[in-house]
C-alpha cells in the first residue's frame with residue numbers, strides 16, 4: 001500500500017501536534033507545518049522519537065511565498081498530497097479579548113489573516129497536489145463558537161457565553177468555506193469537512209480547556225481518514241452541552 005502524505009498546518013504544538021502524532025501512528029508521512037523553524041524542527045524530532053515519519057516544512061499561513069515554497073517542496077518530494085489539515089489558528093493577536101462593540105479592527109484583520117485567508121491560501125496552493133491523490137481529505141479546524149446555529153439557540157450553552165466578534169465570526173467563515181469547497185469538489189473523490197475539537201487544554205486558551213489534546217485531535221483524525229462513502233461538507237466534533245461530556249457527532253452550522 002502507498003504511504004499517505006499528510007500536511008498539518010500549525011503542527012508544532014497543541015491540537016496540530018497531536019493530530020500529526022496520530023496520523024503518523026496510522027502510518028502516514030506527516031508534514032509538520034510550522035512558521036518557526038526551531039519550533040517546527042523540535043516537533044519533527046519529538047514525532048520521530050515517537051516513531052512517526054515526520055518532516056518539518058516551514059509554512060506561515062499568512063505568507064504567500066512560504067505557502068508556495070511549501071507546495072513546491074511537497075511536489076518535488078512526493079508529487080501529491082493525500083491529507084491537508086488546516087489547523088493553524090488564533091483567537092486574538094493583540095491578546096485583548098473584547099466584546100463585539102469594542103472590536104479592534106487591527107486584531108480582527110490579523111485573526112482573519114490566519115483563520116480565514118490562511119485557509120483559502122493554503123488550500124488553493126495545495127489543491128493541485130490533492131487532486132493528484134487517489135482520494136484526498138481536507139480538514140478545516142473550526143470551532144463550535146463559529147456555529148451560528150449554536151450561538152443563536154437559547155438552549156445552547158454558547159448562547160449566554162460572552163465572546164469576541166473576531167474569533168467566532170472567523171470560524172463561521174471557515175464553516176462557509178468548508179461548504180463552498182465541498183460543493184466545488186463534489187464530483188471528485190476529495191472530501192472537505194470542518195472539525196470542532198471542543199474546549200481543549202492548549203496554549204490557545206492558557207490551558208483553561210477541559211479536553212485533552214488527544215480528545216481535541218480526534219475529530220481532525222476522524223475526518224482525515226474518512227472512507228470513500230464518508231460525508232463531505234459537514235461540521236463534526238465534540239458537542240458542548242450544559243452538563244456532561246456533550247457527545248460527539250455532526251454539529252449545527
Ligand SMILES: NC(=O)c1ccc[n+]([C@@H]2O[C@H](COP(=O)([O-])OP(=O)(O)OC[C@H]3O[C@@H](n4cnc5c(N)ncnc54)[C@H](OP(=O)(O)O)[C@@H]3O)[C@@H](O)[C@H]2O)c1
Pocket residue numbers: 009010011012013014015016034035036039059060061062086087088089090091114141142143144196197198199200201202203204205209
Ligand atoms: N484549544 C481549543 O479549545 C480550541 C477549540 C476549538 C477550536 N480550536 C482550533 O484548533 C486549532 C489549533 O488550536 P490549538 O488549541 O492547538 O492552539 P495552539 O496550541 O495555540 O496552536 C496554534 C498553532 O497555530 C500556529 N499558528 C498561528 N499562526 C500561524 C501562522 N500565521 N502560520 C502558521 N501557523 C500558525 C501556532 O504556531 P506558533 O507556535 O508559531 O504560534 C501553533 O502551532 C485552531 O484552529 C483553533 O482555532 C481550538
